[in-house]
Amino acid sequence: MDATAAPPALRTAHRAAGDAPEIRLEGVSKVYPDGTVGVAELDLTFAAGELSVLVGPSGCGKTTTMKMVNRIIEPTTGRILLGGEDVTGVDADRLRRRIGYVIQSVGLFPHQTVRANVATVPRLLGWDRREIRDRVEELLGLVGLDPAVHGDRYPAQLSGGQRQRAGVARALAADPGVLLMDEPFSAVDPVVRERLQSEFLRLQETVRKTIVFVTHDIEEAVRLGDRIAVMSTGGHVEQFAPPAELLGRPANRTVADFVGADRGLKRLAVTPIEPADLEQPPVVGLVDGLAEAGATLDRAGAGWAVVLDDAGRPAGWLPAGRAAGAGTVASAVVRSDGAVPVQASLRTALATILQTDAGWVPVLDGDRYLGVLTPSSVHATLRRSITSSAYRPTARPGTGPDRR
Numbered sequence: 112m113d114a115t116a117a118p119p120a121l122r123t124a125h126r127a128a129g130d131a132p133e134i135r136l137e138g139v140s141k142v143y144p145d146g147t148v149g150v151a152e153l154d155l156t157f158a159a160g161e162l163s164v165l166v167g168p169s170g171c172g173k174t175t176t177m178k179m180v181n182r183i184i185e186p187t188t189g190r191i192l193l194g195g196e197d198v199t200g201v202d203a204d205r206l207r208r209r210i211g212y213v214i215q216s217v218g219l220f221p222h223q224t225v226r227a228n229v230a231t232v233p234r235l236l237g238w239d240r241r242e243i244r245d246r247v248e249e250l251l252g253l254v255g256l257d258p259a260v261h262g263d264r265y266p267a268q269l270s271g272g273q274r275q276r277a278g279v280a281r282a283l284a285a286d287p288g289v290l291l292m293d294e295p296f297s298a299v300d301p302v303v304r305e306r307l308q309s310e311f312l313r314l315q316e317t318v319r320k321t322i323v324f325v326t327h328d329i330e331e332a333v334r335l336g337d338r339i340a341v342m343s344t345g346g347h348v349e350q351f352a353p354p355a356e357l358l359g360r361p362a363n364r365t366v367a368d369f370v371g372a373d374r375g376l377k378r379l380a381v382t383p384i385e386p387a388d389l390e391q392p393p394v395v396g397l398v399d400g401l402a403e404a405g406a407t408l409d410r411a412g413a414g415w416a417v418v419l420d421d422a423g424r425p426a427g428w429l430p431a432g433r434a435a436g437a438g439t440v441a442s443a444v445v446r447s448d449g450a451v452p453v454q455a456s457l458r459t460a461l462a463t464i465l466q467t468d469a470g471w472v473p474v475l476d477g478d479r480y481l482g483v484l485t486p487s488s489v490h491a492t493l494r495r496s497i498t499s500s501a502y503r504p505t506a507r508p509g510t511g512p513d514r515r
């Protein structure tokens with residue numbers, strides 16, 4: 112893509128992933144003038160349209176790696192390719208206009224309004240005023256800032272979270288295919304950070320940039336990353352894998368220590384419910400007779416049954432001890448309204464189970480009942496996701512509350 116061309120059509124919200132290039136680092140090293148090796152012989156590919164996170168201890172080379180992509184730091188050796196094009200020799204200013212950059216301190220110009228800040232790169236690229244104005248309005252809306260309220264304010268008149276949003280809008284202004292983000296959310300308090308992370312995930316679902324994201328925070332990495340690179344001193348990549356794989360199969364002790372002893376818990380958030388792992392207790396209807404329900408339970412040798420209403424939605428459960436006598440299941444059902452959508456993560460499912468007396472939770476596809484999850488089936492799914500080489504999650508829990 113050529114950012115020096117005319118501005119792309121508005122409503123950038125529906126761009127295809129194809130516009131975001133793959134970033135490939137080939138044998139890239141950075142040796143600083145004092146001899147410090149920031150990064151040595153790094154081979155790494157950030158896939159097009161994915162959010163790749165760099166994590167690792169302080170001084171391991173995360174920032175060096177990222178800043179070599181937009182040549183704020185010049186590599187000592189090696190090549191960097193953007194969508195197959197070697198950019199190590201191209202004009203650095205022009206390169207940077209193709210790459211959005213968001214940093215912790217935001218870097219907004221303090222004496223310019225939010226609108227003027229967001230318009231910076233389109234202005235440099237010579238877009239006409241009307242196109243710039245329309246783009247700025249659209250972008251402010253996209254990042255959750257009201258142009259009428261915040262557009263004419265100066266950065267000092269915004270909250271920390273609003274400044275970060277303005278920084279993201281500015282980085283996206285010229286519709287770059289690549290975004291580099293250096294601890295963009297670490298300067299705000301944890302509650303605001305979580306909100307910004309959620310909003311940013313939604314934004315990325317829409318704009319699908321190729322993003323390289325540096326953080327110290329493994330929780331943030333797991334929440335945001337399509338892939339995570341765990342780095343160690345000298346810019347070595349110990350493992351580069353999707354969050355579930357990194358947590359489930361750390362490549363070595365360094366990675367295992369870095370992701371933490373509670374990695375099993377963290378993995379709950381990135382492991383989807385597998386319909387094949389759901390348990391299938393007997394099912395009875397609210398309108399069924401209790402004697403009939405009792406017979407169903409006897410045949411199955413089960414201690415309880417799931418109760419569905421007329422529309423096939425879970426209404427509660429029937430313990431075997433109540434499945435006798437006259438009347439219908441409706442008169443004996445233990446009502447329970449907890450349920451989780453099949454797109455949710457195991458973490459959401461387990462949290463819901465822990466809140467119920469029943470100790471299990473029904474799983475729904477829309478309104479359709481699919482089966483139930485219990486703590487032991489959650490455990491089984493989690494184990495299988497590590498041990499089965501054939502395991503491929505059918506869905507990433509990207510729409511569940513964990514990633515939001």
Ligand SMILES: Nc1ncnc2c1ncn2[C@@H]1O[C@H](COP(=O)(O)OP(=O)(O)OP(=O)(O)O)[C@@H](O)[C@H]1O
Nearest residue numbers: 143145147148149168169170171172173174175176
């Ligand atoms: N300008 C410089 N001159 C000399 N050494 C440098 C320079 N910049 C960085 N380094 C060194 O290069 C190594 C990698 O630094 P880098 O900033 O990439 O690490 P990082 O992983 O981003 O660290 P942090 O998490 O603390 O920000 C460190 O040892 C650092 O001291």
